[in-house]
Every structure is written in structure tokens, then in C-alpha cells.
Amino acid sequence: MKVVSVHLGHNATAALAEDGAIIGVLSQEKCDNVKNSAAFPLDAINSLLSEHEWTTDDIEEVVISGNDVYPSRAYDYLFEAKNRIVDSSPLVSAVKGLRDGVAGRIFPWPFDVLREFRGKKLTAEGHAQLKTSLEALGLGDRPRSHVEHHRCHARAAFHALQPIDNREPALIFTMDGSGDGLCATVTKVDENGYLERLAETPASASLGGVYSNTTRFLGMKILEHEYKVMGLAPYAKEQYMLETYERVFKPAIWLSKSNPLIFESQGNAANFYDYLAETAVGERFDNMAAALQHLTEELVTQWIRNAINATGIRRVFTGGGVFMNVKLNRRIQEMEEVEQAFFMPSCGDESNPIGACYDHAISKGITTTPLSNLYLGVSYSNEKIEAFIAAHGLRDKYTIEKHDDIEATIAGLLAERQIVARFAGRCEWGARSLGNRAILAHPSHMESFYTVNDYIKSRDFWMPFAPSMLDTAAPKYLRDYRPEETKAPYMITAYAATELGVEHLRAALHQGDHTLRPQVVEAAASPDYYRLISLFKEKTGVGAVLNTSFNLHGYPLVATPEQALMTLEKSELKYLALENYLLVKR
């Protein structure tokens, strides 16, 4: 059974599945190079089909993640409206005035926009666009089904991560801003894989919405810069953070007394910006970030504890955008009540087509296969790279050599403290670089941190870089690393660094609290990358490299040679390894 699944909306994404196994996932942003692109993922589907040498004739069914369908313009409009207000709202009172006047009519308040879009006319437009797009692909006549949004999050986490040899009962927690009218669910899975939803919270009491609105209140982009707020949090002093928490955040949202598996809030969380405008003006930015992070960690860990106490089940799976928060995940894996924790990587809505494929497989009685790695996108052979180099006349501009052992070449350059962009194999699905589209550097020297930042990434000064480390090095660098309880292959959870970790990974950890968000690399999942880091270790004694996503600031992670070349040309980057070809700026 061959299936294509599609997530429409913010960060539109397509997935291909065959007989219960996910064989390809690609976000549209990696095709049109527009971050979080909401365009129908036509290019993504076509790229995946050609990667597998399939045609649309091979596809038997189409599965849509989510019940709500809106046209892509609605999402573009929503996103623009949200951020336009961010850009124009340094003075809250002025904005409130504007909101009630002209600006309010032209740019409706965030989240209110979606409500406005809930009209039948727009849904009809969404369905019509979906139909037209599928017809254009030649898929108009295939059976089509929808899977509810939070069911997708739950299925994705559970079936992607559940070890094949362990079918014990589990709890799945999903949490996001909102999807199909909900923001959080608790689901119990029995030993037969049957899912029973124990609780669901309506979107009006959304902790994700509180997080996003606070992100906006701090002058950053909603649905995009939440990780920067998390990164800012460790810089606050605990005493001041707690004062802000008690005064601003604690009274705003809580777990229900009558049902401790659902959330309740003071007013609609969608209007949390208004609440902040009334209660939080004058609060320091770092205290706000830290108090919000504290709220998130306290509430979510208590929520999970409540579900464990109610069911006696201690294996925990998580999905949905809120669980992109690596510090929250660290708290979860440290909970005494939690026996094992499985965090879905890149668990925003870009993970939902994966969940939809799994749900479809289960509905057909097909056994599902977990993900073995996230290299699920497009690849380019050396022949294709050679043709690309020739077609663009790159030999006139760069020194180019083909290296039989490109991993050894890169490891050597990194040991000499050079910075190298690596383009190899299939591109990663999701938000994080896992080595195949990566900018790599020596992790021990702060010089790497500054050079990567100044020349290529232009990140905010408080944001850290992360390491890719050998599985054998992980216990030496990470405190309380217990892979039997939580694996860390996808940069989705954080650890405190050991003393040696701080010494070896000085440029690849959070400068404020010395935590890090590692990719623990196993040879089976990524043999070439594993060898590269091993060769680097032979030369330096350091079992890790600094790895940051291969892209310019504000662009999505690179997928194609064209995007790689653009990044090389628009940055101070000197070395680019395109498969076995090393391009060096003269």
C-alpha cells in the first residue's frame, strides 16, 4: 500500500509511506526556500516521488493531516498579520488604540484571524484548492481521508519512536498552539496498540498559545522564535523570575481541579497578549522569558504526573509543537515517575503527515515501522553534482577537487579550526540539521562560535550552538545520560554538560547555564557522519563537532545544491563539501 500524506498550512509538508513505513518526508519550505512556507506542497510531493522513482500512478490513497482545510493564502495572511502587529507594537497603548481603529480592521488581531477564517466560504475555498492541487498532480481520483490534528501528533510520536521489541502500554501527550480546535490531549495505548483518548483541552486554554503570545510580547516572531525565548530564559535571576511567575503567569493558566488532565485559563489564551499588555508592561525581558519557561515546565510535568498517577503507566511519548522545548523535555526525562521518555523530533505540524500515514496504516490493519533516522528528503549523486558544477561554471570561480574520502578531508579541515559546510546524502526532515546539511566547526574554541555567527548565521547573541557527538562520547560529555531511558539522536532534549563536556564543547553549549542539546550519533543511523566525527576525534581527542543548520539567517535548512551554492555565495563561508566535491573560495 503506497500512500501520500499532506499537511496544509504553516510549514506545509508531504510524506510518502509504503506498507506502514515512512519512506520520505519533505517540507515545502525546502523546495521554495521560503521559511515555514504555507504553499500547497506540490514541489515537495514531486521531489519525493522522483527521489523514490515513483510516479503518481503508484499512489493508491491520499491522507490529509487535520480536518480543517483552509487555502494557503489564509495561512500566509494569518502569519503576516500576526507578525505585522509584532513589528508595529513597541508601545502597547498605541497598538491597542490602533487595534480598535483602522489597524484593527485591516490587520485583525492574531488568532482572531483564524476565527474569522472559520467561515464556510473560506473552508470551501480550501477544499476547492486541495481538489485542484491534487488533480494537477494526477491524484484527484484517489481515495482521500482526513486524520484529526492531535491524533496525527499522537500517532507520529508513538509509531515513529516505539521500539519494535517493546509493546508495553504507554501514554502519549500532545500539546501545541491549536489544531482542529484542541491544544492538548492525553492518550493511553494498550499492549495491542489500541489508542484511547483520556482527555482533551480546547484551544481556548492553550499553554502553547500563552507561549506564542509572550514571544510576540517580547518583540519576536510568533510560531517561529519561541526557541529564542527558551534560549533567553537561563539568563534571568531565579528570585526575580519567581516574582514575575507568581504575579503574571501563574494566575493565567492552570490544571483543572475537577479533571487534572485538562487545562483551564483565565480568559481565552488566544488573547493572552492583551492580558500581558495589562499586567506585564515594565517587566524585564529575561524575567518574562524565564517565568514563562518555568510556567511551562511546572504545568506540563504536573500534567504528566497526574496522568501517570491516574493510569499507573510510566512510559511517555510526546508530540506537538510545545515539545520542541528541549528544556521542558529535559525536565520530563528527569521526572522520577517517568520510566522511559520518547520525544518526537521536529514535532510541530511538519510531523503530522507522518502521523497521518501511520494512522492510515493502522486503519488498514498494516503493521507500522518506526523511523530509523530522519534523512528522509532529497539526495544528489556525485554525477548530479558534477553536472551541477559544470552547468554553473563553478570551476571558474572556485577551486574544486573530488575527494575519495571526503569525510577525512572535512575532519582534517575542522581539526585545523576551519569551518566547513557539509552537503551529503538525503536532506534531513525537520527543523534540525543532523549532519547531512550542516555547517561544522571545532567545538572546543569560542572562536568557532564567533566566526560561525559573524560570517554565516547572524544569530541572536544569546543563542547557543549544539554538538553532534559519538554515542561512545555521550556519557563523558552529558550528565545523567541514560540511553536506556531516553535516547538523544535528534537534538530534541537537553542535558547539563560534564566538566569535560564544558572543556571540549565550549562553543557548542548554552553559555548561560552550560546545558547542551546534543545529537548523539550512532554508526547505524548515519555511518558516514559517524566516521567523520571519529576521524576528527583521532586528530583532536574531541568526540564531537559543532553542528549548526546549513542556511542563512531567516532561510530554511538547505536541501538542494542551488540553495547550498546560494548560501556559500551570500556568506563568508570558505569551504563547501558537495558530496565528494570540495569547493573552496579563492
Ligand SMILES: [Fe+2]
Ligand atoms: Fe499541531
